[in-house]
Amino acid sequence: MARRMMSRLGQWSSYVFAVDFDMNSDPIYFALASKHSERPQVFRNVLADEICYSLHVQSDDKIERAKFYGGLKNKLSKELPPECTILEMSTFQPNVKDSVIKGYFLKDASKSSATERVLGELLRNDPVYVCSYLCEGEDRQWSQHLWSNTEDGWGEVLEKYCVVPAEKPEHHPSTLNIINYDVFYSFEDAYKVLQQCVDIIPESKAVLELVDQRLKSKEKTDFPVIVIEGLDATGKTTLTESLTEALGATLLKSPPQCLSPWRARFDTEPPLIRRAFYALGNYLTAGQIGQEARQTPVIVDRYWHSTAAYAIATAVGGKLGNLPQAGSEVYGWPGDLLRPSLVLMLSLSSQERMRRLQVRGQDKTMEEEELEANHLFRQKVEEAYQRIEGPACVTVDASPSPDQVLQQVLLLIREKCHL
Numbered sequence: 068m069a070r071r072m073m074s075r076l077g078q079w080s081s082y083v084f085a086v087d088f089d090m091n092s093d094p095i096y097f098a099l100a101s102k103h104s105e106r107p108q109v110f111r112n113v114l115a116d117e118i119c120y121s122l123h124v125q126s127d128d129k130i131e132r133a134k135f136y137g138g139l140k141n142k143l144s145k146e147l148p149p150e151c152t153i154l155e156m157s158t159f160q161p162n163v164k165d166s167v168i169k170g171y172f173l174k175d176a177s178k179s180s181a182t183e184r185v186l187g188e189l190l191r192n193d194p195v196y197v198c199s200y201l202c203e204g205e206d207r208q209w210s211q212h213l214w215s216n217t218e219d220g221w222g223e224v225l226e227k228y229c230v231v232p233a234e235k236p237e238h239h240p241s242t243l244n245i246i247n248y249d250v251f252y253s254f255e256d257a258y259k260v261l262q263q264c265v266d267i268i269p270e271s272k273a274v275l276e277l278v279d280q281r282l283k284s285k286e287k288t289d290f291p292v293i294v295i296e297g298l299d300a301t302g303k304t305t306l307t308e309s310l311t312e313a314l315g316a317t318l319l320k321s322p323p324q325c326l327s328p329w330r331a332r333f334d335t336e337p338p339l340i341r342r343a344f345y346a347l348g349n350y351l352t353a354g355q356i357g358q359e360a361r362q363t364p365v366i367v368d369r370y371w372h373s374t375a376a377y378a379i380a381t382a383v384g385g386k387l388g389n390l391p392q393a394g395s396e397v398y399g400w401p402g403d404l405l406r407p408s409l410v411l412m413l414s415l416s417s418q419e420r421m422r423r424l425q426v427r428g429q430d431k432t433m434e435e436e437e438l439e440a441n442h443l444f445r446q447k448v449e450e451a452y453q454r455i456e457g458p459a460c461v462t463v464d465a466s467p468s469p470d471q472v473l474q475q476v477l478l479l480i481r482e483k484c485h486l
């Protein structure tokens with residue numbers, strides 16, 4: 068967003084700010100105005116005497132914005148005093164797609180000059196907008212000051228606005244920028260992201276070369292294609308292996324083996340780039356499926372449902388209820404991606420899943436708090452899985468023994484795919 072826009076209330080007034088003070092509650096929504104409203108003070112139960120700031124990335128380039136935003140959190144966590152709380156913040160036009168500008172809101176109880184020093188350095192060197200928030204006057208109302216950046220860091224206050232309460236929008240702000248930021252609905256859209264990364268992530272070139280050589284798949288396959296989905300440790304590997312043997316099928320995975328050398332690298336990237344990598348992985352796997360399904364049934368360990376469900380669940384902040392409603396376009400299948408014959412999602416209680424993870428020797432050291440946060444995340448992944456369409460997934464109870472799960476799944480395959 069251009070600086071001009073930020074400094075003119077006429078245009079800026081259509082934007083709402085959302086700060087996530089508590090993951091389990093709605094964000095606090097506020098807007099900017101030329102005078103204070105009669106309504107109760109915006110930050111009434113969440114701020115006391117703290118000094119507050121907000122930061123927004125100032126760039127029209129999507130990749131630059133994503134890279135800088137991801138790195139900014141680490142930089143702030145490392146450099147700010149520990150008494151400074153970093154909260155996620157979005158600035159957006161209510162219910163307008165692609166209107167979100169992500170930022171951070173800082174609640175600074177440190178009473179030290181360290182915060183101003185860090186922010187001054189950011190203002191001097193980096194593409195950020197910095198605002199400070201003050202609670203003033205007898206009626207203790209909040210104002211926002213937008214700072215200019217000069218070579219010395221903090222320049223002057225460009226604009227001063229009154230902070231006024233705003234209505235809760237119909238759609239949670241984190242749902243507005245999912246398309247083409249977190250989930251890609253065509254090969255071309257995902258490909259473009261990696262193309263734009265070639266200079267900053269040299270590994271992108273190798274991935275694009277592989278993708279350029281991918282096999283093209285027909286819309287219809289000769290043999291059935293069965294995808295097995297589910298959270299980690301629900302038994303996908305165990306089931307896909309036994310199914311492959313029982314059906315004389317071919318086993319494939321998404322992302323495919325040929326992307327393994329670069330997966331860890333792309334896992335460190337911000338969602339925009341990481342998700343584009345996984346999206347391209349599905350097109351590579353689709354090419355392999357098309358080839359193999361000429362001769363045998365094909366079993367696939369994770370595919371589009373995993374890519375979309377994890378991306379949506381990660382992008383959507385807070386409660387389960389913040390997910391886009393069932394039937395939303397974000398749950399649609401990409402028009403150019405091979406559709407499987409059947410998608411089965413293995414479902415397990417979180418206790419049994421944790422037990423299996425522990426038997427496997429992972430996740431033993433999770434803190435209570437992290438577990439709770441992960442619980443919410445897992446609920447969102449499962450719900451997103453169930454809302455994805457074209458084909459929708461069929462839920463399978465994965466709690467019985469491996470052989471019972473296999474028999475149950477074989478019955479379903481015979482019924483739905485006539486195998």
Ligand SMILES: Nc1ncnc2c1ncn2[C@@H]1O[C@H](COP(=O)(O)OP(=O)(O)OP(=O)(O)O)[C@@H](O)[C@H]1O
Nearest residue numbers: 298299300301302303304305423427467468469472
């Ligand atoms: N039906 C089952 N009953 C009990 N234990 C099972 C069952 N299926 C798999 N397991 C065990 O649970 C653990 C996780 O299984 P598996 O590796 O197949 O899951 P996964 O979904 O492929 O996991 P990930 O996605 O993390 O790779 C393994 O130790 C496996 O032996």
Ligand SMILES: Nc1ccn([C@@H]2O[C@H](COP(=O)(O)O)[C@@H](O)[C@H]2O)c(=O)n1
Nearest residue numbers: 299321322345369370371373374377378
């Ligand atoms: N088709 C896929 C497959 C995986 N992902 C992402 O990978 C993570 C889970 O993979 P595991 O190998 O650890 O089971 C998860 O974070 C997914 O986001 C994907 O996006 N698409």
